[in-house]
Amino acid sequence: MIDLSHIDVTFHQKKRTIEAVKDVSLQINKGDIYGIVGYSGAGKSTLVRVVNLLQEPSRGTITIDKQVIYDNKVKLSGSQLRQQRRDIGMIFQHFNLMSQMTAEQNVAFALKHSGLSKAEKKEKVARLLDLVGLSDRAQNYPSQLSGGQKQRVAIARALANDPKILISDESTSALDPKTTKQILALLKELNEKLGLTIVLITHEMQIVKDIANRVAVMQNGHLIEEGSVLDIFTNPKEELTQDFIKTATGIDEALAKIKQQSIIKDLSANSRLVLLKYAGNSTDEPLLNGIYKRFNVETNILYGNIEILDNVPVGEMIVVLSGEKDKVEAACAAIEEMDVQITVLKEGQKA
Template sequence: MIHLSNVSKTFQLKGQSLDAVKDVDLHIEKGEIFGVVGYSGAGKSTLVRLLNLLEKPTNGTVKIADYEMLKLSNRELKRARQEISMIFQHFNLLWSRTVRENIAFPLEIAGVSKAERYEKVAELAKLVGLEGREDSYPSQLSGGQKQRVGIARALANEPKVLLCDEATSALDPKTTNAILDLLHDINQRLGLTIVLITHEMNVIQKICSRVAVMEDGSVVEQGNVLEVFRHPQEEITKSFVKQLTDPEDSNQAIEEQLEQEKGTVVRLTFFGDDAEKPVVSELIRACNVTVNILQGNIANTQDGSYGSLFVSIEGDAAQLNEAIEFLQDHQVEAEVISRA
C-alpha cells in the first residue's frame, strides 16, 4: 500500500545542510494502523509530509497505492492527494465556519453539489460522534470535538490513507483515548490505512499493529508492536517501552528495598496470555519462597499484553535459582536487579 525506498530529505538553512530524514525504507500494508514514534526533532513530521509530497524528497521513491508520487503531474498529484487525507495536532479548522461547513469544505472544493455535501456531512458527523453539533462553531467545541471535526473533514473525500501528525498531542489522556478509539473504529469500518506520528508510546500501544522508531532522521528500529516491546534493540526504543512498563516510582521502591537488605529484587516481564496468569502465586507454592511485589504494570497492545513486575524474592541461593528456573519455564523473563 505504502512503499518508501531510500527516502531522504535535506533542507538548506542559511548555507548549511540539515538532513531531516535519512535513507528511510518502510512498507505499510493496506488497512494497517502503522505508528511512527520519536522525540522532538527525530524527523517524523517531515517523514509524514513526504508521503503526500507536502515536502518533496531529496532522494528516494514514494509509492502509495497505484501512485508513484514523484512521477505525477500537478493535476495527477492533486487527484492523488484526495485519497491521502491528513489530520493535525492543532486541528487547522476554519474558525468562521460551522462544523457542517468545515466538514463540507473539501467537497466544496471538489465541486460537489450543496445537497450532496450536506448529505455526506450528516453521515460523517454521525460517524465521528458529532450528530447535533453541525451548526456549532469551533470556538464552541472542546479539543476532542474539534479533532472529531478534523477527522470527519479528512474522511469527506473517502480517502484510502489517513495521515495523523501528532493528532492527540494537544488533548488530555481521557480525550486522547476516545480519539484513538474512534480512529480504530474508522479503520475497522472503512478499511482505511492509518499512519500515526507521535512522541507518545501509549498512542502506539493502544491501536497500532506495527511501529517504526525514529531518531536523528533515521528509522532505527521497526516491527510488530508486541515484538518491539518484547525485544527492544536500541536505547531510544527501550526508553519508550519503559514509559509504559516501568512506573515512575519503581526505582524509589527498589531503592527502599535495597536499603532494607531483604530479598533479591527481580524484574519479571510477561508477554501475551502469560501476562494474565497467576505466575507469582504459583511460584510461591512451587519454590517455597517469600515474594514481595514492589511495582508493576500491564500494557495492552493489538497483539497481546506486555507486563512488567518488580518483586523481591526471599530465600537461600538454591531457592532463588529454583525460582528463576521456574519463571523461565513458565515463559516469564526474569532479570536480577540486585541481590540481598
C-alpha cells in the same frame, strides 16, 4: 500499501543544508495503525509530508498501492497528484479549521471538487459528522467547540473524500489526557470500521502503545528501529527506543520508589529482587502460584502492570523471592521456563 524506499529530504537554506530525512525505508500495510515516534526535529513531519506528496523527496521511491508515485523517473502530473492526495487525509495538532465557518461548512469545504450535488454533499456531511459523534454540533463555529470536538470536525473533514490513508501529525498533542483517549478510541474505531490505514506521528510512546500495531522510531532524520509494537515494547534494541518505552510504562518510576523502601535497602540474605516480563499466553497462567508450593519460596509482589499491546497482554512485575538459596535459584529457572524474562535487580546480602 505505502512503500518508501531510500527517502532523503534535504532543505537548502542560504548558508546551510538541512538533511531532515536520511535514507528512510519503510512499509506500511493496509489496515495498519503505524506509529512514528521521535523527539521534535527528528524529521517525522517532513517524512509524512513525503507520504502525502506535499514534500518532494530529494531521493528515493514512493509507492502507494503498488503504483510508483515518485522516483527519479516517474513524476505525476498536477491532476494525478491531486487525485492521489485525495486518497490521503490528514489531521494536525492545531486542527486547522476555518474559524468563520461552522462545523458543517468546514467539512463541506473538503467536498468542493467532489462533483457531488448540493443534496448529496449535505447528506455526506451529515453522515461524516455522525461518524465522528458530532451531529448535534453541525451549526457550531470552531470557537464554540472544545479541543476534542474541533479535532472531530477535522477528522470528519479529512475523511470527506473517502481516503484510504489517514495521517495524524501530533493530532492529540494539544488535548488533555482524557480527550486524547477519546480521540484515539475514535481513530481505532475508524481503522476497524472503515479499514482505514492510519499513520500516527507522535512524540509520546503511550499513544503508540494505546492503538498502534507497528512502530518506527526516528532520530536525526534516520529511522533507527522498526517493528511490531509487541516486539518493540518487549525487546527494544536502541537506547532511544528504550527511553521512550520507559516513559510509557512507568516501570522506572516504580523501581526508583521501590529501591528507597527499607525492605529493599536491607534486602535479607535469603531474598532476591527480580523484574519479570512476560507477553502473551504466560499471563493466562497464574505465574507465581505454585512457586511457594513447589519450591517453598515466598513471592512478594511490589509492583505489577499489565498492558494490552495490539491485543496481546504484556506484563511487568517487580517481585521479592525469599527462600533457601538453591530453592530461589530453582524457582527462577522454573519461572524462566514459563517464557518469562527474568532480571535480577538485587541479591540480598548477609547482615
